[in-house]
Amino acid sequence: MALERTLFIVKPDAVRRNLIGRILASVEERGFRVAEARLARLTREEAQTFYAEHQGKPFFTDLVEYMTSGAVMLTCLEAENAVAGLREAVGATDPAQSAPGTLRKLFGESKQMNSVHASDSQASAEREVKFFFGLAALSR
Ligand code: CMP
Numbered sequence: 001m002a003l004e005r006t007l008f009i010v011k012p013d014a015v016r017r018n019l020i021g022r023i024l025a026s027v028e029e030r031g032f033r034v035a036e037a038r039l040a041r042l043t044r045e046e047a048q049t050f051y052a053e054h055q056g057k058p059f060f061t062d063l064v065e066y067m068t069s070g071a072v073m074l075t076c077l078e079a080e081n082a083v084a085g086l087r088e089a090v091g092a093t094d095p096a097q098s099a100p101g102t103l104r105k106l107f108g109e110s111k112q113m114n115s116v117h118a119s120d121s122q123a124s125a126e127r128e129v130k131f132f133f134g135l136a137a138l139s140r
Contacts, residue, residue, distance in 0.1 A: 004082035005035060005138060006119045007128035012070035013113035015039075020073050023116065026103060027077060030089050035140065036076035036133045042068050050131060059112065066112055074132045083125050086118040 010023050024034065042050070047067040054060050079085055091102025095114055098105035108114040119125035129137050 001080040003078055003080055004122070004125070005076050005078050005129055006082045006086050006125040007117070007132065008032075008075045008077045008086060008119075009117040010073035010075075011113070011115055011117060012066060012072055013109055014107055014115040015071045015073060019107055019115070023103060023107060024073070024075070026106075027086070027089065030085075032077040032079045032082065032086065032089075034075055035078040036074075036129075036137050038074045038132070039071050040074055040132075041071050044068055050128070062112060076129050076133050076137050083119055083122050087120060090116055090118040 008027065010020050014020070014023060024037075028034065044064060047064045048055070051060070051063055051067070054063060077086060089103060091098030091104040091108075093104075093114060094111040095104040095108030098108065103116050104114045107116070119128050126138060
């Protein structure tokens, strides 16, 4: 199986609770390598563009508000089968519905404040890694 790269974000609720280290340790223990990382504060425009597919949904305005409310840890993770593997490690959107041992079950607070983001497909991973880290980060 080929190495893949995917986007992983530690969201503001988790950064606020000092969970960056524990969450990144947990993904490393699950076999992912941190290929790129940057602490950032998203602008409204960045959050709106990043989540463009959710524009018009009832939670969109609150989502942008939340994602710009504090720092986020942006990372590009590498592993074999990284996209699907990370989605499995992250769990369902709603922490209450997430399987035991998943990151959202362990750390998430609510459907919105679910602590982490992971690209949901190969196409999203390409778009999202490029959006935050540039084209070169897809294959370095
Ligand atoms: P994420 O995987 O980053 O993708 C979109 C985000 O929108 C999601 O995680 C949640 O933070 C948020 N979200 C999705 N569905 C809902 C919902 N029904 N109510 C509130 N927030 C949501």
